[in-house]
Amino acid sequence: MDTYNERMDAARILRNGLLDQNPGMVQLLGLCPLLAVSTSVASALGLGLATIAVLVTSNLIAGLSGRWLLPEVRLAVFVLAIAGAVTAVEISMAAWWPGLHATLGIFLPLIVTNCLVLARAESFASRTSVPRGVLDGLAMGAGFLLVLLALGASRELLGHGSLGADLHLLLGEAGRGGGLRVFDERHGLLLALLPPGAFILLGLMLALRNARLRKAT
Amino acid sequence: MDTRSAEGTRLRPLRAAGLLAAAGIVAVGLVSMVHDLARPQIEASERARRVAQLAAVLGPVHYDNDLLGDVIHVRDLELLGTDEAVPVHRARLGDRPVAVLLTAVAPDGYSGAIRLVVAVDPQGRLLGVRVSSHRETPGLGDGIEERKSDWIESFAGRSLGDPVEDGWRVRKDGGDFDQFTGATVTPRAVVRAVRNALVYFDRHRDELLAAPR
Numbered sequence: 001m002d003t004y005n006e007r008m009d010a011a012r013i014l015r016n017g018l019l020d021q022n023p024g025m026v027q028l029l030g031l032c033p034l035l036a037v038s039t040s041v042a043s044a045l046g047l048g049l050a051t052i053a054v055l056v057t058s059n060l061i062a063g064l065s066g067r068w069l070l071p072e073v074r075l076a077v078f079v080l081a082i083a084g085a086v087t088a089v090e091i092s093m094a095a096w097w098p099g100l101h102a103t104l105g106i107f108l109p110l111i112v113t114n115c116l117v118l119a120r121a122e123s124f125a126s127r128t129s130v131p132r133g134v135l136d137g138l139a140m141g142a143g144f145l146l147v148l149l150a151l152g153a154s155r156e157l158l159g160h161g162s163l164g165a166d167l168h169l170l171l172g173e174a175g176r177g178g179g180l181r182v183f184d185e186r187h188g189l190l191l192a193l194l195p196p197g198a199f200i201l202l203g204l205m206l207a208l209r210n211a212r213l214r215k216a217t
Numbered sequence: 218m219d220t221r222s223a224e225g226t227r228l229r230p231l232r233a234a235g236l237l238a239a240a241g242i243v244a245v246g247l248v249s250m251v252h253d254l255a256r257p258q259i260e261a262s263e264r265a266r267r268v269a270q271l272a273a274v275l276g277p278v279h280y281d282n283d284l285l286g287d288v289i290h291v292r293d294l295e296l297l298g299t300d301e302a303v304p305v306h307r308a309r310l311g312d313r314p315v316a317v318l319l320t321a322v323a324p325d326g327y328s329g330a331i332r333l334v335v336a337v338d339p340q341g342r343l344l345g346v347r348v349s350s351h352r353e354t355p356g357l358g359d360g361i362e363e364r365k366s367d368w369i370e371s372f373a374g375r376s377l378g379d380p381v382e383d384g385w386r387v388r389k390d391g392g393d394f395d396q397f398t399g400a401t402v403t404p405r406a407v408v409r410a411v412r413n414a415l416v417y418f419d420r421h422r423d424e425l426l427a428a429p430r
Contacts (some may be wrong), residue, residue: 069236070229070232070233072229072233073233073236073237073240076237076240077240080237080241080244081240081244083244084244084245084247084248087248087251088248091248091251091252091255092255094255094259094262095256095258095262096255096262098259098262098263098265102266185365190355190356193356194355
């Protein structure tokens with residue numbers, strides 16, 4: 001088996017997920033939901049947490065089953081496991097966070113097609129120990145969540161003039177009226193909410209990261 | 218090659234199929250377990266969401282019946298904008314009907330159909346209108362949403378005779394209702410759909426208000 005994966009310690013796995021191999025900024029995996037759902041802090045948080053749950057579950061299953069599955073059906077079983085995990089997460093969200101479920105809409109079931117999830121199960125979790133795989137799922141999911149949050153916060157701020165205004169979708173009625181209002185919604189920059197705004201902001205974030213990397217070397 | 222490994226090679230596809238089938242059965246089993254656990258909660262949330270949506274259109278009207286339970290389905294392509302049967306909910310206080318909640322569709326929005334809930338009192342006056350789904354351009358046509366602008370409030374209190382027929386248009390077309398900067402098609406479609414819903418109510422008033430069987 002892959003000795004490189006076996007040697008990786010916990011700190012390395014975390015660092016990879018959050019920074020060095022960040023799915024949103026470095027591997028550029030799962031861009032479709034990343035760009036589509038990052039219109040507000042609440043929806044970014046919702047999709048990010050759902051993705052973490054799926055990543056951890058699928059990495060766990062891949063870690064447990066990967067070694068004794070025949071190579072012919074390994075990918076198929078992983079796809080099944082991911083689809084099952086996503087469906088379970090979607091059903092739970094429809095039950096307990098209906099508002100958020102409605103906001104995320106089609107992008108929740110589409111986590112199935114997020115290549116990040118299959119890539120981590122196949123290329124990492126199935127070739128290493130179970131705890132490492134689970135930790136990798138957490139780290140990659142958290143890295144994805146961070147980029148989602150950064151995009152969501154900047155788009156909500158520019159487009160709606162608020163931060164976390166619809167967090168009640170996540171927290172229930174207790175969170176209604178919460179969040180920060182920076183300026184009136186009418187002066188919002190519409191571009192930030194439309195798909196091009198997502199591309200431009202992600203591009204700026206990537207440029208910023210590259211500039212910092214170049215300085216460091 | 219000895220016979221055992223030859224047999225192993227022959228059985229390999231079967232083993233693979235067996236593994237895949239087992240994985241499928243386990244996955245389906247787990248998902249349906251989650252579904253069974255969550256179903257009562259999903260139904261409760263869905264009911265709460267629909268009641269809240271209807272109650273928002275009614276505004277301060279007092280009623281004491283179950284809005285979701287008191288429903289009939291009607292179909293009118295010309296006046297309700299769709300060839301599917303749409304629900305009509307009735308709000309009552311005691312036995313007296315206080316409002317009818319029609320579902321109407323404006324088929325000619327800028328980007329597809331706009332679904333509306335139109336609340337009418339027994340005299341045919343509008344209590345309120347809300348958009349329940351649309352795909353209009355953000356920032357231009359989405360002013361029809363209650364949380365984006367108060368334009369949709371301009372229907373409250375109106376009826377077929379107020380304004381008279383020519384007034385049921387946007388200002389650009391010589392009517393009484395504002396359009397939005399950069400978006401005329403959207404409000405034009407909504408104004409027409411609301412008026413059509415009122416015409417529908419006027420023609421079917423008695424059956425819409427009738428007590429549930």
